[in-house]
Amino acid sequence: MTLTNRSKVVSNKKFSFWEMIYLPAIFKGMAITISHLFRKKTTVCYPEVNRPFSEVYRGLHVLKLDDQGRERCTACGLCAVACPAEAITMVAAERKPGEEKLFREEKYAKVYEINMLRCIFCGYCEDACPKEAIFLTNRTVPSDYERDGFIYGKDKLVETLDKRVDVSKRQTASVLEFKKDKHHKHNQ
Ligand code: SF4
């Protein structure tokens, strides 16, 4: 009696002449191998050639500026708390008079670092951020010879005014709708 119907009864049938000389099986195998030579290559010469990623691929983070070029991050720490890999560290500072053009909120991240060796690119930091300040992007983290090179600070994370990172594809209608709802503590 069997628990499933997937078991097969093995028969010890005798090999035919052609099966015994193996040649048909060898030619069949060679034909499959040769047919692959003429198919489109599935490998790319990385890093010279990069595969196109989906717009919503979860890769290298960006810290966004607002429309006026001010840093959106207010160093609330929600991203760091949400991060399951404990990859994010930050030091908060108070905005000084005259710095209104640099930082949108009264508190900002003086230091903001992500350890890319710890990060698992889950996107929880993006989900947790109430200020639309951090997003993952479809860029990859380049390789490095030193571990220090994988600690990404604000110099590598904050976008620049002349090189804005488009994250509009990540903000689906349902995400934007959710973020407008002030009943959620997340959005207050
Ligand atoms: S993507 Fe995930 S693991 Fe990486 S920093 Fe954000 S929350 Fe942490």
Ligand code: SF4
């Ligand atoms: S959750 Fe957003 S605003 Fe808060 S510290 Fe992280 S990036 Fe900055």
